[in-house]
Amino acid sequence: MAEHQERGSDRAQAIEAYPRKILQYMEGFLISKTVFTACELGVFDTLHEAQRPLSAAELSAALGASLDGMERLLAACTGLELLTTQQENERVLYSNTEEARVYLTHSSPVSLxxxxxxxxxxxxxxxxxxxxxxxxxxxxxxxxxxxxxxxxxxxxxxxxxxxxxxxxxxxxxxxxxxxxxxxxxxxxxxxxxxxxxxxxxxxxxxxxxxxxxxxxxxxxxxxxxxxxxxxxxxxxxxxxxxxxxxxxxxxxxxxxxxxxxxxxxxxxxxxxxxxxxxxxxxxxxxxxxxxxxxxxxxxxxxxxxxxxxxxxxxxxxxxxxxxxxxxxxxxxxxxxxxxxxxxxxxxxxxxxxxxxx
CATH class of the missing domain: 3.40.50.150 (Vaccinia Virus protein VP39)
Structure with missing residues (x-):
């Protein structure tokens, strides 16, 4: 009985220490709006049409967005595994993942x-x-x-x-x-x-x-x-x-x-x-x-x-x-x-x- 209570107490402490699932749910709308915005601005389409990796500066110029805002958006899309990055000298270049190319570009036959x-x-x-x-x-x-x-x-x-x-x-x-x-x-x-x-x-x-x-x-x-x-x-x-x-x-x-x-x-x-x-x-x-x-x-x-x-x-x-x-x-x-x-x-x-x- 004591052992059972101890295990229950350990689980309760673990839950209280970091409510990971609840935090993810709280932030779910942030993810949705990030994807919506990247599509609306044309990030995935522009990368697809360029047929080469692009920098944040190139994308911000092409899409009429601020460089600071574009850098943050691209970073978030990379974290969401919709974009990949590569380093070229001091520049970070961005490309679509295959999933983004298939489902998030306007011209794809199965585009969402x-x-x-x-x-x-x-x-x-x-x-x-x-x-x-x-x-x-x-x-x-x-x-x-x-x-x-x-x-x-x-x-x-x-x-x-x-x-x-x-x-x-x-x-x-x-x-x-x-x-x-x-x-x-x-x-x-x-x-x-x-x-x-x-x-x-x-x-x-x-x-x-x-x-x-x-x-x-x-x-x-x-x-x-x-x-x-x-x-x-x-x-x-x-x-x-x-x-x-x-x-x-x-x-x-x-x-x-x-x-x-x-x-x-x-x-x-x-x-x-x-x-x-x-x-x-x-x-x-x-x-x-x-x-x-x-x-x-x-x-x-x-x-x-x-x-x-x-x-x-x-x-x-x-x-x-x-x-x-x-x-x-x-x-x-x-x-x-x-x-x-x-x-x-x-x-x-x-x-x-x-x-x-």
Whole structure:
């Protein structure tokens, strides 16, 4: 007993001596803003385009920044292992790491640049009001941006520029994660697919490349469809079509499979059942619905990313992240059966519900 108390006392003293984890959490926003700022200023792009290591003086001149500020930013990015350094005489020269080149440069096909821009300019500002969101149980668009948030997507798409930024965010996410979620289940039996809220069409492109016999119709708001046609989906994507409408109000096209990727987490349970019931009615017999969401563990232990995303849903939307069992309950309430789920091991997971023949 005495030995147990002594060990407990030693652990308590070690925790009190240096709360490393808590300090890291306290400073987490400093890391985020450092990465956001380096991207916004063009540090990684400039190093990539130069095709050689650059000094702080060269980067500050190229980017119109103070030398002192640039030196500090580059040092922090080096500490974050996004840049590497080499000594040349008395100068320190900086280069991108391979990870920074692939994911933080604007021109990379799997760049997270637009996702970072959205996080910095939109999500970060909403999170300033997280305490209010938790107290009030409502999203914080009105405080953050002065726009009425009663119509969720009018707030999200409050300007053409903001809509394009949101679509670029979605595009970058599915460029990274799309292949995994589309291959989590064998979707080859479904020839006619409807991607509800398909946005930029990135997931539709993964569908048509993975399953060459399928066609995909992107169902989205008219303004989103126009923007997608203009910026994201070209005539080369011949097996991808569009259908304009509001999936809560307008008829949903008949299909063998409906994909709802990061859709249900925006909405309350009641709205989810309403939407899924409309999907069930439109679905061909023997068809299915595929949900793509960040699944929470049933015991509440994680994943941390999904738990943080659920807070973000509170700050930005009407919805929440859910467990597989909770999505199963929503699907079952709408009429779907034989519900299965798959964890991909990455950010987004899948839930498949079927309509009986």
């Amino acid at each position: 640049y637009h996702s970072i821009q959205y996080s910095s300019k939109t999500i970060y500002l909403c999170w300033h009001y997280l305490t209010d969101a938790i107290r009030e149980g409502t999203n914080q668009y009105e405080k953050a941006f002065g726009v009425n948030s009663k119509d969720l997507f009018q707030a999200l798409y409050r300007s053409d520029e903001e809509m394009v930024k949101f679509m670029q965010l979605m595009n970058s996410i599915w460029n990274i994660c799309g292949r995994d979620v589309i291959r989590a289940f064998d979707l080859s039996p479904f020839k006619v697919i409807c991607d509800l809220g398909g946005c930029s069409g990135a997931l539709a492109k993964h569908c048509t490349s993975t399953y060459p016999q399928c066609t995909v119709t992107i169902f989205d708001l008219p303004t989103v469809v126009r923007t997608s046609r203009e910026h994201f989906v070209t005539s080369a994507h011949s097996r991808i079509g569009f259908h304009e409408g509001d999936f809560f109000k307008d008829p949903i096209p008949k299909a063998d499979l409906y994909i709802l990727a990061r859709i249900l987490h925006d909405w309350t349970d009641q709205c989810c059942v309403e939407l899924l019931s409309r999907v069930y009615k439109a679905c061909n017999p023997g068809g299915a619905v595929l949900l793509v969401e960040a699944l929470l563990f049933e015991d509440g232990s994680g994943p941390l990313t999904a738990q943080l995303y659920s807070l973000n849903m509170l700050v930005q939307t009407e919805g929440r992240e859910r467990t597989a069992a909770q999505y199963t309950a929503l699907l079952t309430a709408a009429g779907f059966t034989s519900v299965q789920h798959r964890f991909t091991g990455k950010t987004y997971d899948t839930v498949l519900g079927r309509k009986q023949t």
